[in-house]
Amino acid sequence: MAKKIYIGNLNYATTDDSLKSTFEQYGEVLSAVIIKDRDTAQSKGFGFVELADDAAADRAIEELNGKELDGRRVRVNFAEERPQGDRPRRSFNRGPRRNFDRDRDFDGNRY
Numbered sequence: 001m002a003k004k005i006y007i008g009n010l011n012y013a014t015t016d017d018s019l020k021s022t023f024e025q026y027g028e029v030l031s032a033v034i035i036k037d038r039d040t041a042q043s044k045g046f047g048f049v050e051l052a053d054d055a056a057a058d059r060a061i062e063e064l065n066g067k068e069l070d071g072r073r074v075r076v077n078f079a080e081e082r083p084q085g086d087r088p089r090r091s092f093n094r095g096p097r098r099n100f101d102r103d104r105d106f107d108g109n110r111y
Helices: 016-023 054-064
Strands: 003-008 029-036 043-051 075-078
Touching (some): 016 043
Antiparallel strands (some): 003 043, 029 043
16 A cells, blocks of 8 residues: 655755655655645645555655755655645635724824
8 A cells, every 4th residue: 555755844956856766765656746835836845755565665764754855854754644624714804903003103192
């Protein structure tokens, strides 16, 4: 069964291909993806690798966690599945913001 691995603290210059080649020495890589910002397409500094073999995934985590990759010490561990229903919803309509001190002078008197 395939296991998904989380890799954090990646160098922003690290590519999907370089990540894949790093993990290929441990076993068959099914996928290697670096997460990028939607607007700028810049790396967010973390990614995921999916290995075909559980034993290979365990060995890769054990050997690569805390090691240097592209000049940065990376954090490598099993990826935790995030339930889809528990995502926080963003509210863009927060209502009026009030700053009561804005309309006062330096002595505290209202205009």
